[in-house]
Amino acid sequence: MGFIRSICVGSLSVVSAVVLVPDGRGLASAAEVVHVYSHRHYGVDEQLNTLFTGKTGIEVKVVNAEADQLIERLQAEGESSPADVLITVDAGRMQRARKEGLLQPVMSEVLTRGTPAELQDADGYWYAYAIRxxxxxxxxxxxxxxxxxxxxxxxxxxxxxxxxxxxxxxxxxxxxxxxxxxxxxxxxxxxxxxxxxxxxxxxxxxxxxxxxxxxxxxxxxxxxxxxxxxxxxxxxxxxxxxxxxxxxxxxxxxxxxxxxHVNVSAAGVTRHARNVANARAYLEFLVSPEAQKLLANGGQEFPALMDLTLNPTQEKWGAFKVDTATxxxxxxxxxxxxxxxxxxxxx
Ligand SMILES: [Fe+2]
CATH class of the missing domain: 3.40.190.10 (Periplasmic binding protein-like II)
Structure with a gap:
């Protein structure tokens, strides 16, 4: 079984009206922060983070390294880790991080609605937000x-x-x-x-x-x-x-x-996150139409929101069958x- 990443209704030019605010806390103060350990290395990430801070007031502090190094670092730091979010560009690494107890589950309809269940962790330990x-x-x-x-x-x-x-x-x-x-x-x-x-x-x-x-x-x-x-x-x-x-x-x-064969940009909240609400808001932001549009048009990844139209370049490549079995x-x-x-x- 597989799904087809096809061209669907909706438009990448639509800008989201969703306002992302951590649960029950109103607009975040300037001191609000989310610490992200990320294996991504793309120019579009800075734009994403600026957009997120503009919307929520939450500052994004990023540590960049390869996924294996970040996983080792999380293990070594344990409870004292400053990381709230782990991002990799490999579902296999996220599966490993979960197995090693480095993530915590997050239940959010925003994160599951409209994204392909075949490419998500079944228990909410990590979420795919872009596809390659x-x-x-x-x-x-x-x-x-x-x-x-x-x-x-x-x-x-x-x-x-x-x-x-x-x-x-x-x-x-x-x-x-x-x-x-x-x-x-x-x-x-x-x-x-x-x-x-x-x-x-x-x-x-x-x-x-x-x-x-x-x-x-x-x-x-x-x-x-x-x-x-x-x-x-x-x-x-x-x-x-x-x-x-x-x-x-x-x-x-x-x-x-x-x-x-596809892989995903994926994010999960770390086991010992101190800013869980901010981390969750960050994950939800990544699948907002506005962020998805940036990921697709600025970074040329396929959006994970399946009801967004692909950009013209991706549309030209056409629909394709994804290997979900492996x-x-x-x-x-x-x-x-x-x-x-x-x-x-x-x-
Ligand atoms: Fe890359």
Whole structure:
């Protein structure tokens, strides 16, 4: 089973009239604060936080680091942790944070209404507020329609020397590998990773955007990247980046089967949060239409509010089937995925 991230009614240009105020406390004073530990690294976050502070008077204090480091920090700090909110860009990391007792459940209709239940924690320990798909991008002039359709194809011998992907140390690739383990089993997932590593046009280097640009420049014919990086290149202020993205075509993999692997930007309230009401207001703000519009138009992530229209760029990409079956397993399969990636020689 899966759901289709499709184009629905409503409009991203609609500005929310919702006023976010912590429960029962009236407008927050200047001293109000929410401490956020975040793995996100996007320009749009500053705009989001400024908007939130403007609406609520609650100051957002952010600590940025990789999710694994933030989880370790929460463990080490225990009850004395200043964090109120944990944000990662990987459901697997949120599943792990929950399992290790670092989060507390938050029950809120605002957070569940209109967002896909398949991509949420069933018990309210964390909430997805934006969606990204890990897709194939092919050189439009060299790869014919139908020539490549699935993640599995990346390991086929005809793609020898024609594939680019960033390092396997990226949580994006670890999550994809976890979904391959879940879908194919360990043995076939290992064979897939070996085949992929053997097909690379160069040893992994740079981020997703670098793979897209290198493909556009002719170094390879296909690469893996998150949808928003492609969207950000299409809308780049740099004409060379826009031209590079213009040479590529997006393919949502595995549409004839389990669907495309997606991940989420997700937030949860920490177990020892001191500002629970502010944390909850922050989470609710992230799924407000206004914040969702910023995430989509400024950051090119898919909104989690399913009744919002996609922006024109995302609309052009079209509706796609999401792999929800492996999504639930990501946290469980991630350690296996890392081990298998190493065994496969994917650097
Ligand atoms: Fe990213």
């Amino acid at each position: 798909a890990r897709v194939l991008l092919v050189a439009a002039d060299r790869v014919k329609a139908g020539e490549i359709r699935d993640y599995e194809d990346l390991a086929r011998p005809e793609w020898r020397g024609r594939v680019l992907v960033r390092s396997s140390s990226s949580s994006y690739n670890q999550a994809l590998m976890a979904s391959m383990v879940s879908a194919l089993g360990e043995k076939r997932a290992l064979a897939w990773a070996r085949g992929l590593a053997a097909n690379l046009a160069r040893p992994p280097q740079g981020g997703d955007r670098d793979q897209i640009k290198a493909c556009a420049a002719g170094l390879a014919d296909v690469c893996l990247a998150n949808t928003y990086y492609y969207g950000l290149l299409l809308h780049s202020a740099d004409p060379a980046e826009r031209a590079a993205a213009g040479k590529m075509r997006l393919i949502f993999p595995n549409q004839g089967g389990r669907g495309t 999504f639930r397993q990501m946290g469980e399969d991630q350690p296996k995925a890392v081990r298998l990636i190493d065994a496969a020689g994917w650097k």
